[in-house]
Amino acid sequence: MRIRAIGASVTGALALCALAVPAAQADGGYGDTAITKVVVDGDNKVVVGTSGAVTVKVSVTAKDDSGIADAAYISLEGPDYGYYGGSKPTCKAVDSTTSTCTSSVKIDPKVDFLSNANAGTWYVSTWIDANDDDFITADKAGSFKFQRAAKLTANATPEPVKKGKTLTVTGSLTRANWESLKYSAYGSQSVKLQFRKKSSSAYTTVKSIKATSKGALKTTTKATVDGYYRFSFAGNGTTGAVSSTGDFVDVK
Incomplete structure (x- = not known):
């Protein structure tokens, strides 16, 4: 189940959906139960485009002297009233005291009414018994x-x-606009020009440049040997990392 409040008000449909998931609980508990690890999608980064659903796996590892029975729920919450309720968690014992409980969340930008303000730091909420x-x-x-x-x-x-002659490398940086479901210019961002020799499998950075306000990229470099040129963007708190396809240049 996926819901998002729009603005400060809660619509009737949203209110009905909210009744179907456990209400958020304040941090607390009883006894020696403790959460030891939380992992979202393997690397704690979820990148969503403008089309195609993304299935996110969330795992919560917890321990207790008596062992873990189950997880009541696992949910995700973020900026601009962002909320996703995960599937019913399943818990698998690691040993006699520790279990890892997993849940999955399906995110579809075409049906979830994401706002661009939803991007940023999100949190995992859970209840472990x-x-x-x-x-x-x-x-x-x-x-x-x-x-x-x-x-x-x-x-x-x-x-x-x-x-020895000069090469000109051009390109553009765009990012998903979740509200229009299109990609739009992402300007004034630092991007690296990278090069890989034809005989190598690794890219090295040639220089760093900044995109224009409209996301355009343009720089020059000296041609030395056959190889591939690409731009690489490291990403930030709201936008995922990306590298362009390498463009091969034959040096005569």
Whole structure:
């Protein structure tokens, strides 16, 4: 189930949906139950574009002297009233005292009415029960980045080029606009020009440049050997990292 409040008011449909998931609990608990680890989608980053659903796996590891019985719920909450209720958690024992409870969340930008303001730091909320009736609740058991997907292009000219001559590399940086469901210019961001020799599998950074206010990229470099040129954007708190496809240049 996926819901998002729009503005400060709660619509009737939202209110009905909210009744279907456990209400958020204040941090607390009873006994020695403790959360030891929270992982969202493997690397604590969730990147969403403008089309195609994304399934996110959330895992919460907890321990108690008596062992873990189950998880009442696992949910995700973020900026601009962002909220996702996960599937019914399943818990698997790691040992006699520790279990990892997992849940999945389906995010679909075409039906979830995401706002661009939803991007940023999100938190995992959960309730974990132990076998001896101990329990723990946490509104911020762990955090992760909920990011807008980005796209990057690169084109090196002329092709082919004489050794020692100047190459011009152009491109553009755009990112998902969740409200229009299109990609729009992402300006004034730092981007790296990178190069990989034809015989190598690794890129090295040639220089860093900044995109224009409209996301345009343009820089020059000297051609030395055959290889691939690309731009690479490291990402930030609201936007995912991305690298363009390498453009091969034949050096004569």
